[in-house]
Amino acid sequence: MAAPCRKMASRSFSRLLCYFSSTAVGSGACRRFSVTPIDRATPLGSTAADRATSPWSLMAAVCLQRLPVISADCSPIEQRFKQMLQQMELEKSLVSDHELRLLEDAEKMSRRQAADYDSDEEDRGDQEIMMTQDLEDTWEQRLKNFHPAPRVRADVDEDLSSAQRCLADSLVLLAEQQVGAEKLWLLPQAAWQEGETLRQTAERALDSVTAAGVKATFLGNAPCGVYKYKLPKAARTEGSVGRKVFFFKAILADGAPGSAPTAPLLWVKKSELQEYLKPAYMTKVDRFILNL
Helix, strand or coil: CHHHHHHHHHHHHHHHHHHHHHHHHHHCCCCCCCCCCCCCCCCCCCCHHHHHCCCEEEEEEEEEEECCCCCCCCCHHHHHHHHHHHHHHHHHCCCCHHHHHHHHHHHHHHHHHCCCCCCCCCCCCCCCCCCHHHHHHHHHHHHHHCCCCCCCCHHHHCCCCCCCCCCCCCEEEEEEEEECCEEEEECCEEECCCCCCHHHHHHHHHHHHCCCCCCEEECCCCCCEEEEEECCCCCCECCECEEEEEEEEEEECCCCCCCCCCCCEEEEEHHHHHHCCCHHHHHHHCCCCCCC
């Protein structure tokens, strides 16, 4: 059975070769397939020449956030839930060593009052015996002497240029930048330059407005948003119609800038952004800023 199958396969293959040879002779040459390498850095349907002649200028901006330093105040429902959990934990908990000592001391005191207590083993001359109630009094006095740091600092919280304001909230960095003929509060941004990635442009934008030594952790290499706007008609040219701003997110790594910044800066909460940003710009920024 295997032999006929081999003959049929060899026959079919030989006929196929004959067909291709006759086609090649008739057409004069076989058609060759060309393979064009694809540049992964260039979008499909776009070339370097297209980017060079594009009327849209590329820019990169960085959304630098300072995360909360202390926990936020509990809402009324959170406070009630916290009290309920504490009550459940207290009801299900076992008696601690300190509570056992309290019970033992109470029993000794009752036996002393009833004159049914032999204290020969504990009365050792002038040695002072520390009772559990004395320990509690000492702890209570220490608690009264402890003064926690204030959660609300009016002198610092009103200073918008300080990264140490509103420790329970997340803050966003804004920089005053020249756009056309006016100065606007924006996220730190810079124009893209040939030979660098958009993230490198965002890092350069942050370095250009903040003080030296500021450490920021960028969250990935891909932008989290984009804002597109056209220039005023008087400023438009054939090769420059508008701007495309790509946003990158970053987290302030360690505290506030140590030296003076190179541009006017503001550290604002998310609820305060609308006071400084234009509505169209605010709509794009509000999508990726989390109020942690």
